[in-house]
Amino acid sequence: MKPSTHRPTQAIINLAAIQANIENFKKYTGNNTDIWAVVKANGYGHGANDVAQCANDLVSGFCISNLDEAIELRSHGIVKPILVLSGIVPEDIHIAVNLRITVTVPSLNWLKLVVQHLENVETEHLKFHIKVDSGMGRIGVTTFREANEIIALADQYGMVFDGIFTHFATADEVAQEKFESQWTKFESIVSDLSRRPQYVHSSNSAAGIWHKETIQDIERLGDAMYGLNPSGQTLDMTYEITPALELKSELTHIKTVEKGETIGYGATFVADRPTIVGTVPIGYADGWTRDMTGFYVLVNGEKCPIIGRISMDQMTIALNEKLPIGTKVTLIGHDGDKKITVDDIAAHRGTINYEVVCLLSDRIKRIYI
Incomplete structure (x- = not known):
């Protein structure tokens, strides 16, 4: 999808804030680990390529969610290590190898499927990290035996066992029991490996912030890099971060509706008095979801409620005064x-800040400062 460059709705991304957030994390942790920037999901809605370029000199590698995201980074000149955090389609292994992209092995069965597609593949360049399911319940091995079988099979074909990692389910919560259980299980599996790889890692942003004693060879810095608190409003940040994204638009239409008139699909808003209504060019196709009705925006420093159902491309707000188009x-x-x-916004929607920014669609033009 091409961005709507001729529409006034824009996401303004402060790249200097992202760089400062990385530097502040390094100061907080003592700069004793490699930082790998997580730029999956289009850089959490901030724009993966531009974020990667601005972070490139401050990090040792990048993490993404799928092979296509990795290909995109390579096509934009990123040469540092890239780790795909989930298993790729086995028959695409030659793409990963040719582009020197590190893959995740989620199971022994997955690696057996990869072995069937190694013809003309330079396996000495096939780097992989084993994923451990320590309690997240998605992908990954659950025993050291399966991990060692993966290492043995990979050795037969000359693959490079480069790392092993896990992901915490509750690092951003007050309760510690689940986190400690996962940490203990991961440490136990690592200790029983036939050999230790170059990288052992478990820390996402939340673990790095509130459990920095568990940071190992790599810190996978995601939400906090963009200036967002991984716990939302549950836990206080332990160092300074600056939000990198602002979302701005303009009024494209202003009118006054009389008492009793309705606004929007379903006629759910009925004016109880003469109301000045402004139209803003953003809607649920942009990731500004229908449940934002009842929230508000800021116009000239004042709160203006969102009224009527949000449409695919537009929404309406109640204004405090008549204002010119372009406000x-x-x-x-x-x-x-x-x-x-x-x-x-996340609190209004009953969700997390990750979802809010990731939903901002490619129709919204990104402006980088």
Whole structure:
């Protein structure tokens, strides 16, 4: 999908904030580990390629979710190590090898399927990390025996056992029992490996922030790199971060509706008095979901409620006064002495800040400063 460059709805990305967030994390942890920037899901909605370029000199590698995201980074000149965090389609292994992309082995059965597609593959360049399911319940091995069988099979074909990792389910929560259980299981599996790889890692942003004693060879820095608190509003940050994204638009239409008139699909909003209504060019196709009705935006530093159902491409707001077309509208960010944060939106939706920014579609033009 091409961005709508001729529409005033824009996400403004502060690349300097992302760089500062990486530097501040390094200061917090003591700079004793490799930082790998997580730029999956289009860089959490911030733009994977531009984020990777700005972070490139500050990190040792990158993590993404699938092979196509890795291919995109390579096509934009990223040469540092890239780790695909989930298993790829086995018959595509030659693509990963040719582009020097490190793959995740989620199971012995998966690797057996890969072995069937190694013809003309330079296996000495096939680097992989074993994923351990220590309690997340998605992909990964659950015993040291399966991990060692993977290592043995890989050795037969000259593959490179480069790392092993896990992912925590509750590192961003107050309760510690589940986290400690996962940590103990992962450590136990690693200790029983036939040999230790170059990289052992378990820390995402949350683990690095609130359990920095568990950081090992790699810190997978995601949410916090973008200036977002991985726990939302549950736990306080332990160092300074700066949100990197603002979402802005403009009024494209202004009118006054009389008492009793309706706005939007389903006629769910009925004016109880004469109401000045402004139209803003953003809708659920942009990731501004229908449940944002009842929330608000900022116009000239004042809160203006979102009224009527949000459409695919537009929404309507109640204005405090008649304003000219082109008046700025803030959906995320600062306006005067007021601000709307991603966490404010997540709280309204009953979700997490990750989802809010990841849902911002490619129709929204990204502006980088």
